[in-house]
Amino acid sequence: MAQEILDNSAYPMVGGDGPYSYARNSNYQKESLDSAKKMMNELIDQHLHPENHLHSMNPFSNSFRVADFGCSAGPNTFHAVHNIIEAVENKYKSLRMEAEMPEFHVFFNDHVNNDFNTLFRNLPATGRYFATGVPGSFYGRLLPRSTLHFAHCSTALHWLSKIPVEVTDKNSPAWNKGRIHYTGAAREVEDAYSTQFGKDFDLFLRARAQELVPGGLMMIVAVGFPDDVQICESSLGENFNVLGSCFLDMAKMGIITQEMVDSFNLHFYYPSPSELKTLIEVNGLFEIKKIEKLVSSIANKRVLLDVDACILHLRAVLGELIKEHFGEGVIDILLERHREKYIENPILSDERYIKEASYAVFLKRKIRVTSRRNSI
Amino acid sequence: MAQEILDNSAYPMVGGDGPYSYARNSNYQKESLDSAKKMMNELIDQHLHPENHLHSMNPFSNSFRVADFGCSAGPNTFHAVHNIIEAVENKYKSLRMEAEMPEFHVFFNDHVNNDFNTLFRNLPATGRYFATGVPGSFYGRLLPRSTLHFAHCSTALHWLSKIPVEVTDKNSPAWNKGRIHYTGAAREVEDAYSTQFGKDFDLFLRARAQELVPGGLMMIVAVGFPDDVQICESSLGENFNVLGSCFLDMAKMGIITQEMVDSFNLHFYYPSPSELKTLIEVNGLFEIKKIEKLVSSIANKRVLLDVDACILHLRAVLGELIKEHFGEGVIDILLERHREKYIENPILSDERYIKEASYAVFLKRKIRVTSRRNSI
Numbered sequence: 001m002a003q004e005i006l007d008n009s010a011y012p013m014v015g016g017d018g019p020y021s022y023a024r025n026s027n028y029q030k031e032s033l034d035s036a037k038k039m040m041n042e043l044i045d046q047h048l049h050p051e052n053h054l055h056s057m058n059p060f061s062n063s064f065r066v067a068d069f070g071c072s073a074g075p076n077t078f079h080a081v082h083n084i085i086e087a088v089e090n091k092y093k094s095l096r097m098e099a100e101m102p103e104f105h106v107f108f109n110d111h112v113n114n115d116f117n118t119l120f121r122n123l124p125a126t127g128r129y130f131a132t133g134v135p136g137s138f139y140g141r142l143l144p145r146s147t148l149h150f151a152h153c154s155t156a157l158h159w160l161s162k163i164p165v166e167v168t169d170k171n172s173p174a175w176n177k178g179r180i181h182y183t184g185a186a187r188e189v190e191d192a193y194s195t196q197f198g199k200d201f202d203l204f205l206r207a208r209a210q211e212l213v214p215g216g217l218m219m220i221v222a223v224g225f226p227d228d229v230q231i232c233e234s235s236l237g238e239n240f241n242v243l244g245s246c247f248l249d250m251a252k253m254g255i256i257t258q259e260m261v262d263s264f265n266l267h268f269y270y271p272s273p274s275e276l277k278t279l280i281e282v283n284g285l286f287e288i289k290k291i292e293k294l295v296s297s298i299a300n301k302r303v304l305l306d307v308d309a310c311i312l313h314l315r316a317v318l319g320e321l322i323k324e325h326f327g328e329g330v331i332d333i334l335l336e337r338h339r340e341k342y343i344e345n346p347i348l349s350d351e352r353y354i355k356e357a358s359y360a361v362f363l364k365r366k367i368r369v370t371s372r373r374n375s376i
Numbered sequence: 377m378a379q380e381i382l383d384n385s386a387y388p389m390v391g392g393d394g395p396y397s398y399a400r401n402s403n404y405q406k407e408s409l410d411s412a413k414k415m416m417n418e419l420i421d422q423h424l425h426p427e428n429h430l431h432s433m434n435p436f437s438n439s440f441r442v443a444d445f446g447c448s449a450g451p452n453t454f455h456a457v458h459n460i461i462e463a464v465e466n467k468y469k470s471l472r473m474e475a476e477m478p479e480f481h482v483f484f485n486d487h488v489n490n491d492f493n494t495l496f497r498n499l500p501a502t503g504r505y506f507a508t509g510v511p512g513s514f515y516g517r518l519l520p521r522s523t524l525h526f527a528h529c530s531t532a533l534h535w536l537s538k539i540p541v542e543v544t545d546k547n548s549p550a551w552n553k554g555r556i557h558y559t560g561a562a563r564e565v566e567d568a569y570s571t572q573f574g575k576d577f578d579l580f581l582r583a584r585a586q587e588l589v590p591g592g593l594m595m596i597v598a599v600g601f602p603d604d605v606q607i608c609e610s611s612l613g614e615n616f617n618v619l620g621s622c623f624l625d626m627a628k629m630g631i632i633t634q635e636m637v638d639s640f641n642l643h644f645y646y647p648s649p650s651e652l653k654t655l656i657e658v659n660g661l662f663e664i665k666k667i668e669k670l671v672s673s674i675a676n677k678r679v680l681l682d683v684d685a686c687i688l689h690l691r692a693v694l695g696e697l698i699k700e701h702f703g704e705g706v707i708d709i710l711l712e713r714h715r716e717k718y719i720e721n722p723i724l725s726d727e728r729y730i731k732e733a734s735y736a737v738f739l740k741r742k743i744r745v746t747s748r749r750n751s752i
Binding site: 061062063102103104105107112113115116117120121123130131132133134135136141142143144145146147213 | 437438439478479480481483488489491492493496497499506507508509510511512517518519520521522523589
């Protein structure tokens, strides 16, 4: 249940450094970063060409701009930025261009209600880069045109910009009554989620294509399921089902209403690598340099099975969201009930059912875009 | 007493939007901005030369970067940025260069413990510029070399980076026993403050000179006293004296210790325009285009004399600082005592003693710096 602990949402992660904070409950994401590091090094080495001076046309300035979209309050974003800068520095060194080493300017982006105060207080004091915070949704423009050299976005894109309207429309075949996610729901519900993801991802790619310099690079780490796996066959899907059943129990007990459950849906959509590939191709603004499944360690899979870790994660990620929809106090009862059901459920403690994966997607912004539809 | 309500300190303004927040108690600063607006328009018109393409050497990008150093949590920083952007837009229009109108990228800077969350939540939704927050002291570098086109810093530079060490050294002739400011103190105390201001201002100018593009512009609004006025002759100085006497009273009453008072000093230094001019010339990195006293309205002067406004201001500006040095609860007793003395003091309610002023300093970063000392 840890993989929905993501970095970007209009409902922010729990801020600060406390025991329920995202900052203390995001180890799982760190592993994705670590396993992406080697690949990023190789790809930056192959596809970054500082000798072409694409990013230093101003003779007075030599700065290299990096942005992390959906950064949350740290600390994973600092690891990601560190890895990117190290890879770029390595490239300069390999070309014996140390004398032209740029100054790094880093843009940490997340929603306006992200805890930027905590992010800023935890910034590493390395002096290796100049840091800024950028508030706003990454489904729109956040930086001026052609100013960014490297865009990064890790385990954040499966937070949809909104719940598709059909899903809460009683008159729609996609009405998701009695469920809180598309897992195990009618085909129409999953389609509505998938369509929303497609729209959101296209907006993301268009905004980044405008912000990146021609030839600029982007690394996305997306959480999804392999092409031949359905979410309902996985422990992640089962976890959503169990969580949904806890809400229904609470409605039966009169703690919340059935209408509150019917109108509550989680914002998460998990694409397949083929789906990502198709959406990027249809968008047409980027060359795909690589799409690769990241390796997850056995140790980390075990963390996914641990009930305490699961409960902490749920609180960090869903605490604010649930409070806003259901009111104060509901999260405690919900998580206690979830804990009981979790322990009894064989699927949730069996690592064979962990089927979700992180996919690293490495893109290069096309220098010329020929299709009129996608001119930027 | 309102003019020490400044925008930059390691001790932040009271954050949020509450009744004691800086956001609600900074009208006085707004007037400085308003009266600086006309001058800024004229000077940007005279000294900005977009036709020279100094800031658009990258053929793909056309962004104009503005930074406000010591921005606090708003709203004055938004007015300042609005005025700057409007002036730049006017210049482009007057040259009939609308087609080349840049995208604006704005950097809001203040100390790392500034309330950036509130700043971001209050950002105007105009879509007129891309906004970022930059945490850190403006006495050091905050942005990459030669990337900034316009630097702004309003009523923030009289916050010294630190209290000069001599002032709290019992063995120094500059030991400021029984006082909390250089007002009315020994010559050595004022000299120590003045020297510290000189060092700080030089660091500020050096950092900005590195960040600005050659020919880049800077507007500083500095609070100070006319060349022929001593701070001890003013209501501002008298206010510091009264505040200091309240601390001493509290020490006599045993609420705080005498040592606590002796070791407490306010970080504010108010230069004269001649002092500013000399320091800029010695620094050597900027051409002075104008130094001008800003006009203050009678209505605003009246606000300075209002005891309630004074108490609110003191709480907004000094609340955190006093809590850190003296502990919880002291501020309430202090301000109650200060209120009593304020009402009884004829100088504090007489507008003839309001002698401080805001000085607008308009600078242009030299394109070539010949002196070796100041090479950047």
